[in-house]
Amino acid sequence: MQEWENRKGFTIVELLIVVVVIAILAAITIVAFNGIQNRAKVAATQSAASQTKKKMLTYMIANSDTIPTSLAALGLVDSGDTTYKYVYDTTVSPNIYCISTTVGQLSYATSNKSTDSVAGQCINNRILNPSFETNTASWINAGAGGTVLTRVTAESYSGTASLQVATNGAASLQGAFTTGRASVLPNTTYTASIWIKSEVGRGIRIEFGEIEGVSTVVGRSNSPTVTGDGTWQRHTVTRAMGATANAADIVVRNITAPAHTFYLDGAMISEGTEQLVFGDGNSNGWSWSGAANNTTSLGPSVIQP
C-alpha cells in the first residue's frame, strides 16, 4: 500500500483532465482562427471592391464622365477565385453602373450610388414597376374579366405600397400580369420572383412567360402552386430563354374560382438561377434606369437566406 501511494506519475483521471483541457484550448484556438480568417476575407473583398471604384472613377475622369462597356477597360479580369460582375446602363445620363467582386463565396459591390462597398453581387431587376410605390403602371388584370387592381398602402412587402388584386370568382386562373414586358437576352436563363400575401388556404402560382417578336408568347414556365398562409410568401420560377426571346412577363394566377383578394409586391426578374433578395432603385446602392419606381433598376443583391 505504501509503495502504491508513493508511486510517481499521473492517474487516469489526471490524464483525462489534461486531455480535455488540451481539447478545449484547441477548439477555442480553431474558432478564433476561423473568425480572424473570415474577417480577413471580408476585408480583402471589400478592399478589392474599393479599388474597383477608384479604377472606375479614374476612367470616368479621363472619358468625359462616361463608363466603359466592359471591365477589361478598367483592367479587371477574372482570375483564380476572384470574379467580377458588371451591370450598367450607358443610355441614361448620368451613366449608371454596379460592379461586384466575388472572392470564393463572398461578394461586395460598388456602384454610382454607393460610397462604400455593399455586400452582394450586381444584378439588373428587369421589372418596370416592381413595387407599386407610385402607381399600377405596367400591370393589368389576367384571366377572365372582373379582376380589379388597386394600389394600396395598407399592405406592403417593400416600400410603403403594394398591388391589391381582387378577383370576382367568375372563373379560375384570374389574376394580374406585367403588360410592361421585361426585356431579356436570348439563350439566357432568368429567375422571376414576386412576394404575394394571400388568404389562408388559397392556392396561387406564377407563370414566367417567354416572348418573341412584338408579343408572341413562346411558352411559359409555372412555379409550384403555393398555398397562402396570410403572410408574405415568395413565389419563384426559373426559365432558360430560347434563341428568339426578347422579352418576358410574369403572370400571377389565383388557381380556383371563388373570389379572392391578395397582394403583390417586390417583383423581380434577374439573370441566372440564384434566388436573390429583392432589390429595386430604392434599395441601398441601387439606381433606376429612368423614372423612379417605373423603370428597370440595377444594384447589388445577396442570396435569399
Ligand SMILES: [Ca+2]
Ligand atoms: Ca411596394
